[in-house]
Amino acid sequence: MSQAGAVKAKADATASVFARSRPRYGELVIRASLVIAALITVLTTVGIVFALASETISFLGEVPLHDFLFGTTWSPLFEPPxxxxxxxxxxxxxxxxxxxxxxxxxxxxxxxxxxxxxxxxxxxxxxxxxxxxxxxxxxxxxxxxxxxxxxxxxxxxxxxxxxxxxxxxxxxxxxxxxxxxxxxxxxxxxxxxxxxxxxxxxxxxxxxxxxxxxxxxxxxxxxxxxxxxxxxxxxxxxxxxxxxxxxxxxxxxxxxxxxxxxxxxxxxxxxxxxxxxxxxxxxxxxxxxxxxxxxxxxxxxxxxxxxxxxxxx
Amino acid sequence: MSPAHDDSTGTSTMDADANTPSPSHEPVHMQTPALNEHMTPKPEAAEKIFELTDVSVRYSGKLAVKDVTVGIGTKQITALIGASGCGKSTLLRCLNRMNDLIPGATVDGSVKYRGQDLYASNVDPVQVRKRIGMVFQKPNPFPKSIYDNIAFGPRVLGMNKDRNLDEIVENALTRASLWDEVKDRLDESAIGMSGGQQQRLCIARTIATNPQVILMDEPCSALDPISTSRIEDLMNELKEQFTIVVVTHNMQQAARVSDMTAYFTVEVAEDDKRYGRLVEFAETETIFTNPSDQRTEDYVTGKVG
Known part of the structure; x- marks a missing residue:
């Protein structure tokens, strides 16, 4: 074996002590599923806020905000409501x-x-x-x-x-x-x-x-x-x-x-x-x-x- | 000279008062004239404030310390030394019924304070602790301001009704030689202080309630040498007015500060259970230079432990 080859082999041996033998798929999967779990919680909240907001804005298009917040009679199903x-x-x-x-x-x-x-x-x-x-x-x-x-x-x-x-x-x-x-x-x-x-x-x-x-x-x-x-x-x-x-x-x-x-x-x-x-x-x-x-x-x-x-x- | 004091309510006579007990203190705090006329009384001869006879403590039936008979002198420092598990902290906690807080702890024998049995059925442990204060191993200031830490005891005991609280606080901090360091930040949280300052604060907090006795459970074990030496100086000043009982792992500390020393050891019973026993109780000088028991000598000379 040439001297250069021996040095290279030694360098590889040193590197292998800390080198990752193979990608850690298990860890990636766990990490991804945790991120997804967190995201679902956040997205649900955002979705609820969005649904509430869009219908509320549409409601306020028909009923003035002032009447809604400060009116003292609640009878939406009566005539006149x-x-x-x-x-x-x-x-x-x-x-x-x-x-x-x-x-x-x-x-x-x-x-x-x-x-x-x-x-x-x-x-x-x-x-x-x-x-x-x-x-x-x-x-x-x-x-x-x-x-x-x-x-x-x-x-x-x-x-x-x-x-x-x-x-x-x-x-x-x-x-x-x-x-x-x-x-x-x-x-x-x-x-x-x-x-x-x-x-x-x-x-x-x-x-x-x-x-x-x-x-x-x-x-x-x-x-x-x-x-x-x-x-x-x-x-x-x-x-x-x-x-x-x-x-x-x-x-x-x-x-x-x-x-x-x-x-x-x-x-x-x-x-x-x-x-x-x-x-x-x-x-x-x-x-x-x-x-x-x-x-x-x-x-x-x-x-x-x-x-x-x-x-x- | 008028001290800068945020909470001061008008002029006061704090300076005149700072280093001497005020006349309103209980008479027992006054210097006994007879004592001053003598040359230097032998520590052994001091009047006894605690008399313990055959005291054994058990935790849920398990023996922790057995048959201790000892008398603790008034206005001196008594050190309890010995290896871990020898029952010295357990014994200390009998002196103000702190062991009551541990479920399953039982005390046999008699613990007399000024002739009164502390474990008699009509004794209220809260009243006991008003007169016998305690400083702990780990500094445990309340998560409150420096001022409120000192004022806690006087407020709880209703002492502020006849004395100005500011005065009590300044007086206590001065006697714990902490006043100059903290006088400009009395309203800051005590949690921000260094460990040594916290421990002196805890001592000041105890002084503020005007106890007769201060029990110290390894007060310096969490501190650096400089803070330790400040606390030892403090202990020497405080014994003018208070009786101090200190548990310590540090033999040099016992030798430096105490008048009397009790050496405890761990004994192993036939069934392999371990418990503490008092080996020797004598003047500190005797314990460290001429002990009568071989085990004491081995311990203080560093052969064991």
Whole structure:
């Protein structure tokens, strides 16, 4: 063998230590499928926004934006029709507000109990139960509101209508407890034990430690859980459809029936309105408004989290 | 001289007050005149603040440290040394009932603080920890501003009702020799400080609640030598007013700062379970120069461990 050949062979041998023996097809396939999975999620969202926007623009071509946003009568199927969305918005906000009043204290309270007070045995018992509650279909909650909560409200002396905002709102509150409790509990448990020890070491009691150290440190997670709960409450359909009725009612009286935006969409969508008609487009216009409301909620929560978060690392 | 202080509410007498305990402190903080009249009292002879008799600690039934009998002197530094797993941190955590936070931890024997059994059924551990503060191995400042870290204890204990909070904060930071470094950024997060500063902040935070005793669980093990030496200086200043019990892995540290030293070792039971035992408790000088137990001598001279 010539000297040049020997040198070349040696160089090849050195290169082969790090050289890729063959293309890694498996890795390429995995990578491609992950990209596709991510793209499908993004494209679906874009598609929803696009569908909402195009029908909404077409709707606003026939109904002025001002009449839609600020009108106080919602009667799209009557003659002459009226497209003021305010009653649907107040109906939604009313049931959501009741839901949050119930859901935040119960959810955050059970999270604090589970994370700060419960023994590990109690925690192992309660958490699965809480998560099972999250798995109960909302239609079951709806009938629970209609057939249990409403009669119960009457029994304790609250003169509610057969369909009423209070019953729907209360049950929405119970419905979002698992969401709030589960995410808040994760955030509280993630707070380093050292912070609790520091607080106890300074003579703080368990309640002071929870409220002044652990909750502030987990604040961003708790806010995230509340926003998620609120989004669920705003978009909740079956419970309010069954318990709160379908009357677009501009009222703050929780004993009366109300119609929410989601209820309107569901009830009208299952009716026999022709595609492309103005009634059909109202569904999209209300849907778009619902989307904008949840979107604003998310922006506000991001701001709140960044403003008040206490980073512990 | 008037210190720059963002949160200062008007003129105060902070400077006059900064390095000396204010008259409103509990009487026990005052210097005992009798003590000053003596030459230099032997550390051994100091009045005992803790009396431990046959203390054993178990975690879920598993023995961690067995039959410790020891007395800890007032206003001196007692070091607990020994190899890992010898139960020294466990024992330290008995002194302010910090072990209560660990599920399954049980304490046998008697732990007396000023003659009072800390584990009596009518004792509230929260009240115990108000008087016996703790500094931990890893600096654990709250994710709050420097000011709020110091103010936390006084606020929780309601101390700010009769004293100006700003004054308490400045006083504590000054005594932890941290004031000059942080006085212009009291509203910044404590998380941005260096490890050594964080640990001094944690000491200042404990001082602010005016405890009788400060327990330190390896306070310098996460720090560089310069920060360590600052903390040791601090400990020497603080023992004028506080009783300090320190757990340390660093024998030189024990030799440098402590008056009394307890040496612990790991024993292996017949069933191969390991637990800690106290081998020797004596004046630090004795432990390091003339120990009475061969195991102590092997440890302090570096033959084992």
């Amino acid at each position: 009226s497209y003021g969305v305010i009653p649907l918005v107040t109906g939604t906000l009313l049931t959501t507000a009741i839901g949050m009043i119930v859901g935040i204290p119960l959810g955050v309270g059970s999270a604090i109990y589970l994370s700060e007070y419960a023994t590990s045995r109690t925690r192992k018992f309660f958490k699965p139960i809480l998560e099972t509650l999250a798995g109960v279909p909302t239609v079951v909650f709806g009938y629970f509101a209609l057939t249990v909560v409403t009669p119960w409200l009457r029994k304790i002396g609250i003169e509610v209508d057969a369909f009423n905002a209070l019953s729907g709102g209360l049950v929405i509150g119970i419905l979002i407890v698992p969401t709030i409790a589960s995410i808040s509990e994760d955030a509280l448990s993630a707070v380093p034990q050292g912070l609790r020890e520091a607080s106890f070491g300074l003579g703080a009691g368990r309640f002071q430690t929870s409220l002044r150290v652990v909750v502030p440190a987990a604040f961003s997670g708790i806010i995230a859980s509340i926003v998620l709960g609120a989004s669920r409450a705003i978009g909740e359909t079956m419970v309010v459809l069954l318990a709160a009725g379908q009357r677009p009612n501009l009222t703050l009286d929780v004993r009366e029936p109300v119609e929410t935006m989601a209820t309107f969409i569901a009830a009208t969508g299952k009716g026999d309105i022709p595609t492309g008609s103005l009634d059909y487009k109202t569904i999209f216009a209300v849907g778009a408004l619902l989307f904008v409301m949840t979107f604003i909620l998310n922006i506000i929560s991001t701001w709140v989290v960044n403003r008040y978060r206490e980073e512990y690392e």
